[in-house]
Amino acid sequence: MEPEAKWLWKTTQTEDFYATYTISYQLTLATREPLLKEHLLQALAHLSRKVPLLRVCFGRRNGEVWIREMAEEALDFEVVSNVTIQDLHKSLQTYRYDLEKGPLWCVKLLSEPPSSPEVPAGFDASKFCHMYTLFLGLHHGITDGNSNMRICGFLVQILESVMGKKAIDDAEQLGVYVSDEKTRRLLEDYVASLEADPELRRKVMDEIQSRYGKYSLLKSTYKGVGEKVPRTGVLEKNLDSDSTIAFIKRCRAEGVTVNSAFIALSSVAVVDLLVDQGLEQDTYDIRSDHVLNARRYWGGDTSQYLGCHLLPLLPVVAKTPRNIEGKFWDFARSVHQDILRKLNEGGPLLEEAAKHFMAAKPDFDPTFQYEFCVTNMGNVTGLVTEGGDHVQALHVVRTVAMNTVPCTWSILLHTFRNRMIFALTYNTSFVNSEMANRFCNRIFQRLQESL
Template sequence: MNASEGNKCEEEGGGGEEEGRWNWFRPANVSETFFEACQRHGLIMTAYWLVVSSASPLEEEHVRLALCHLYRKVPTLRLCLRQRDGVLWACERAVGDNIDFEVVEGRDPRDVMEEVMNQSYASHDGPLWRARLVRGAAGEDCPSEELRASFPHTSHLVLGNHHGIADGTSNVRTYNLLLRILNDVIAGRPIDDQEQLGDFVNEAELMKMVDDKKRALEKDPENLQRLLEEKAAQMQRVPLFLQCHPPAGQRMHRRTRMLHGILDEETTRRLIERCKREGVSVESAVTTAINGTTVDMAVRTGREAESFRLSESHAVNLRRYLSADAAAALGVLITVFDNVTQTPITWRAAFWEHARSLHASLHARLRQNGPLHDECLRQMVMPNDALETLLTDLPSPTHDCTTSNMGALDAKFPERGAHVQATRLARGSCSFYDFAVHFYHTFRGRFTYTLCFDAGLVAEDVASAFRQALFDNLKAVI
């Protein structure tokens, strides 16, 4: 749903639309083009859920004004994608604030997050993001007793965006700024709208690295052909989970559902400390538990094998490969890279050994520029100009496990103001090739997890059983 006139801010001189007047920046880059095609088919829209504790009840106008300031201070939030002479361009409105904001009373914020995540955007007019303030929800988050005494009121901010304008790193910076602005608005402090959070991402450095990789691969045509055939074969495989739990009916539409989970601070501390002692990342340990849980469910459905070969897909922040200036930009600098793991049915008996093996495999690929290698092959197998046809045919899932791990977010999300503070943060996105995606991070000392699954492929009770088994397994191995 697009913003109505009532939702377009007019505070402090933010006027109306003046249709047809645009600031044209440049032709849309590779990421913007890719995610624009996806979101038109109901795919890969991102949503965040912030549980906000406040010293007094949040006022609608305070939140609205904070969002207007955010719009003016974050260039990517002003982005629109319009056709110009047959070419998709990035541009922005020349005049006025363009905000899609609503107040929702008494609904479960999980339902609101799902709703936001499953709504496409009118990219030619914008905005390419939306915000919902949810009040009076049942089952509200319970911060520490000390925090609750100073911040006794709980609200929920659900924020969604077209994935072409921001990745997780950009969103975390943006929403941390939102809380800072909201504290300033409540306190009555002046806000400088001319000061910008950052500049647009320039993909030139990244695209040069991908092109260099492509030219290197083309020097060995036989090896390149083998790699492309392997990639094509990967796109035809059926994940073990769906072999054991095939969809009940025909997949007629896409709708992503979500299940959330959280570990308390003590359990989270033990998980992190155990990972450090065993010499593995949390990503490696959690992925090993996901793989083991997948194998357990296969065994329970009658599959007989000593071990199962599982294909993983891991989201990675490409800023690790770029110069400091490029890495500081706002926008999308992510890809996914593949890994294959052999998981035996006796995985529990040597859990940390398996986690160390997976850790070594993942980090070897990261050191060897594996994500850039996989991004190059993806662009060769599935160029953007062929994407529309592929999406129309509802592509089938290919991976057994897809993860998006942002690690410890407290350092990246430091804002703890005198009027409002975020006490919980959940992330999610519609899936593309995947029947389910595992989003996780730690925030305020707690491991926070969201399972996003395709409701046309996975029954909710099966997804819920998986989520519960995964948490039971994580607790058991630490």
């Protein structure tokens, strides 16, 4: 008889929203000794036993979808060969998980060593001469970028112990899997504050309604360029350590965050594409949306909390000039001030609370009418770790499936071991590969001009 499942909680609005997405992570490792299949199987078994969110699945309870613990331990691991990195990402972005049995994650090991691996400065390839590429697929409904980067770090450290023949205590759990109860309570507070402040309520509602009827300029300008059947395209570009450090220093000197500067760069690159297609204006309202970690508003130490803890997308509209020459950092500061204001006032929570006072189903849904979406995790070196005496983590890339939503592209940005890593995922029904390459090249061209 199958063991009785432990029910955790009914799926939340956040978990339901992100359940349409599938995540694919690419982790490059280097080891002193050859990495055997047995090493990985042992490490993944420990990982599953020590990380609670890797032991959950979905189930129906009283007609509703709940998250529950898996009835039995199971791993989804495969060694693959003769496939490209693009093909692996594609397969994981359309991966079919056994939702009611689990696991809701999988791991693929590419048997061939990377042909041209991304290697951090100062890495000693003579000591760690065996290189491998791991691919982690995850169901977005149970996890987020913060949790995923931690999971990559847990795997690196467990593999270090396995290859170093150190004892591993499976009873010691790595992190705590929680629902977004803290975020929901915060949202209730924001609803109450808007109830008590009609002027603020009107201001936030006006800002939301200002986006109604405004379609993406890219989708309106570039018509008929995509494929009939949508899929997710992936383009990766990295900044060397010297340029990364120089860019970070310049941002600090100009009084803006790297995130704000990159949003400004991306906004300018969108304008470049619009001008290329013949849409000529003095300025353009470039809307970008931003995925934020809800933990930032929880207070206290949130480092142990795992799960899908993302806020509703935060829209930012930047009035972007066509001619940016000599004015880029002034423009970046204006972007920074707008984002900082929205972050300080709890923008995503404030907007979500305001919807409580608005029509449930407006005639026009502006959710995906942005020009680009950004998920910036900052420096993830501490989360992924650099490794140890037996295993080194060299490179990490994250992608997300975009073919299930009617949007253009999403920028996934982070820094690892002093290098900025940029992944552009795009919906091929709206964006073709030539556009994606041009957009990416313009961003980095503008970045070099800003140094």
